[in-house]
Amino acid sequence: MAEDEVILLGFSASVFGIRPRIALEEKEVKYEYREELLVGNNKSPLLLPMNPIHKKIPVLIHNGKPICESLIEVEYIDEMWKDKALLLPSDPYERAQARFWADYIDKKLYDPAKKIHITKGDELEAAKRDLIEVLKMLEGTYFNFSIEAEGPKIVGWGNRCMQRDSVAKTLPDQRKILELPKLIRQRLGIE
Ligand SMILES: N[C@@H](CCC(=O)N[C@@H](CS)C(=O)NCC(=O)O)C(=O)O
Known part of the structure; x- marks a missing residue:
């Protein structure tokens, strides 16, 4: 075949x-x-x-x-490709929960995260506040924001993901990623 x-x-x-x-x-x-x-x-x-x-x-x-x-x-x-372990949980309720949180991230996290790169002044501050709220919700805790100190579960999850080859070899070079918002900000005349 x-x-x-x-x-x-x-x-x-x-x-x-x-x-x-x-x-x-x-x-x-x-x-x-x-x-x-x-x-x-x-x-x-x-x-x-x-x-x-x-x-x-x-x-x-x-x-x-x-x-x-x-x-x-x-x-x-x-x-x-069912021969390898399932990515989503096999239990229907757990599966629905995984879909819910993926959908939540798309609806709530993406916009403020994007705005942080392409806005300034009040809009930038509002985007930061929105992003912090979403991260706190994902973390399930409430305190002042610093992602390492205040989002230990999310950071821990990210670190565990990075230990998987599939993630480590797929994520782009962090330096390149940091150059992109700068480029966008220059194009938008923010910098
Ligand atoms: N909901 C879509 C979002 C995809 C999306 O926004 N892709 C962006 C890149 S991050 C894109 O292709 N933008 C090009 C454009 O809008 O013309 C998904 O989950 O695949």
Whole structure:
């Protein structure tokens, strides 16, 4: 039987793009990663026909068929490559809880985290407050904010994730990531 062809269109600085990459690595699926040049809006000719609705990465292309939206892709990977351990809990209630928190992160965390990079003044302060609230909610505790001191469970979870090859080899170089907001701020005239 011919081997599956798996292509992932991504952008290494994207938190959404990293999700299906980690899932593919965890499942040890062979795939071709193609970086999209999102800065400057230089999307490849493949991205638009593969994701005509949102025109966004990540797109997982399995034997020519596209799957869009990072969380849907993670679930697809989990269901498609069943020979490796499940990524989501098998218990329906636990599974629903995992989906709830992933959805919460998308709805509540992404916007303030993004705004921190692209706003200034009052808007920046409001974004910081919103982000702290979300992190406190995830942490399940309430105190003044410093992610190391005040979010030990989240930091501990992050450190445990970093010990997995799938995460360590997928996450982008931190120095490069820190350059990106600077570039965006310069383009927006904030710096
Ligand atoms: N809900 C989507 C969000 C994907 C998303 O926002 N992708 C951004 C990169 S972080 C993108 O492709 N932006 C390009 C654009 O908006 O034109 C998912 O989970 O996959």
